Amino acid sequence: MPTAAPVLGLRERNRLRRTRRVERAALTLALELGVDNVTVDMICEASDISPRTYFNYFGTKEGALIGPEPSVPDEAFVDEFVQARGPLVEDLMLLIARGFFATEPDRDVFTMRRELYAKEPSLQAVQVARMAGKRQATAELVRRRLASQHPDMPETEARDEAQLVMSVAFGAFPVISRLWIERSGEEAEVETYIHAAIARIRRIVSP
Amino acid sequence: MPTAAPVLGLRERNRLRRTRRVERAALTLALELGVDNVTVDMICEASDISPRTYFNYFGTKEGALIGPEPSVPDEAFVDEFVQARGPLVEDLMLLIARGFFATEPDRDVFTMRRELYAKEPSLQAVQVARMAGKRQATAELVRRRLASQHPDMPETEARDEAQLVMSVAFGAFPVISRLWIERSGEEAEVETYIHAAIARIRRIVSP
DNA sequence: TCACATTCTTGCAGTCTCTGCACTTTTGCG
DNA sequence: CGCAAAAGTGCAGAGACTGCAAGAATGTGA
Known part of the structure; x- marks a missing residue:
């Protein structure tokens, strides 16, 4: 039974980097302008990602703000x-x-x-x-x-x-x-x- | 200080009648098809009301389903x-x-x-x-x-x-x-x- | 009963979130 | 290098919701 491999592939590392970049952009914007005045498109532009990918990552507009869904305990x-x-x-x-x-x-x-x-x-x-x-x-x-x-x-x-x-x-x-x-x-x-x-x-x- | 007048004007009566009609339509549709498969337009068509008015009344799609917001206690x-x-x-x-x-x-x-x-x-x-x-x-x-x-x-x-x-x-x-x-x-x-x-x-x- | 003010309904145009699908790019691996 | 799997992206579109202004209904006072 493989527990989470300690060394991540390029794929995972990219994903992590991206997630962080987007979250930062989203939070910065939200803190500056207020959640309601921020659109997904703005977040995407600020973090250089396509809106489609944004939703693949976070599912909802608030996803990047509130953090990942609590994982189901194993x-x-x-x-x-x-x-x-x-x-x-x-x-x-x-x-x-x-x-x-x-x-x-x-x-x-x-x-x-x-x-x-x-x-x-x-x-x-x-x-x-x-x-x-x-x-x-x-x-x-x-x-x-x-x-x-x-x-x-x-x-x-x-x-x-x-x-x-x-x-x-x-x-x-x-x-x-x-x-x-x-x-x-x-x-x-x-x-x-x-x-x-x-x-x-x-x-x-x-x- | 006027408490709620016991006799309602035509305006209020219309509003009440409408509210009930829309709620019924919404609930019927939701029970039959499932909430996710019901659109506001469908509710409006079924209850003969304009979508714009629907939102004036209920604010959100779910509004007619979950009932009025709890009133602020006086x-x-x-x-x-x-x-x-x-x-x-x-x-x-x-x-x-x-x-x-x-x-x-x-x-x-x-x-x-x-x-x-x-x-x-x-x-x-x-x-x-x-x-x-x-x-x-x-x-x-x-x-x-x-x-x-x-x-x-x-x-x-x-x-x-x-x-x-x-x-x-x-x-x-x-x-x-x-x-x-x-x-x-x-x-x-x-x-x-x-x-x-x-x-x-x-x-x-x-x- | 009739004007007039008020309130309510409605249509319209537009914004925004979110999704399915098909296409391209990137990555992992032999 | 070459191929298969995975991931990113563009596009078209559905659906929720809002502001605005025009039109309809209602209440009111003479």
Whole structure:
């Protein structure tokens, strides 16, 4: 089983270089003019790429701005999650986080992105919507874990519970990622923030 | 201060009739062909309205499918929320719910909408995205309440806490609304589901 | 009842996002 | 070098959405 080859072919290197170039152009323009006043054509002109290729790379106009779609965690991780017996929400958030921060962008892009998110909250909505697409799949994962953990739990209750677990995790995620990104200078792990967030939630919903 | 006049002028009645007619046409088509295979032009042809007017009414293609945007709660409610001292998340969810279910659509539309939501999860993403637009405003509300409730709480902590409260509420909301809509035959109040959901969340995040 | 102001609907022209398809270029490899 | 696979590109077009200005419907006051 070949893990990601450490040395990349010319093809991959070109792709990476291009991706970065386009992302930079897109972010620069968006920061300068505002997302709504930037068109795909402008980004393409600035980064010397054809619009058709832009969409092959990023899929949507916002693609270059919000970063790559969280990768689907591979089966090993998923199975681990389903079988694990730790605190459920925590485990789930870790699973999500793992996919989310899998591809580390370069420093500039990272910084600009953070700046842009702060400046244009509408992008957060795009993010949330994209993640919402994975709600079904995620809820199903949680349901599987609940089923294997509590074989006696009624079907419908398990489904409702799974939905809620997923909702809480997805709901809190933007906050966690914001904190993590904002304080990324201090070298704390995501786990720390997840932990803290859950403790807070517990306090919040306590009577 | 005129509250909504009980008797509507011809103008309003026309608008209502039209809205309903268009919503029905849109939902019928979407249920039959799938959202992606329906165009605004088709909806307009089916409901005998001009595309331009369609957008004046609904703003987006999905507008007629997902229903009207939750109305901004009026100042009285907002103030009440800010000053209240009950369980925070619960109060917030009630505030959201109040805006959300303010405009009762007619029976057919309601039923079709429920059906469509079940059939096309992508619509849920649209919903979530639309609600995400109000994140800022909502978090600010919570922050105000926290500030008045705990004057000694540090600024930044209040902001983080507010964000998290808002996230939990927004996160759980789709679940609550789903439950409420699915079981809307049984005449239970939204409060009941909110209550139950919060109790569940408490259990979920408990160690 | 009739003008007049207001509000609403509509057509039109145009911009922008996004897609399928066919064609060319680039890359990997023997 | 030569060939096959992969990737980039141009083009034509569908579809969502907007601003504008003309035309229709509606409310109002005399």
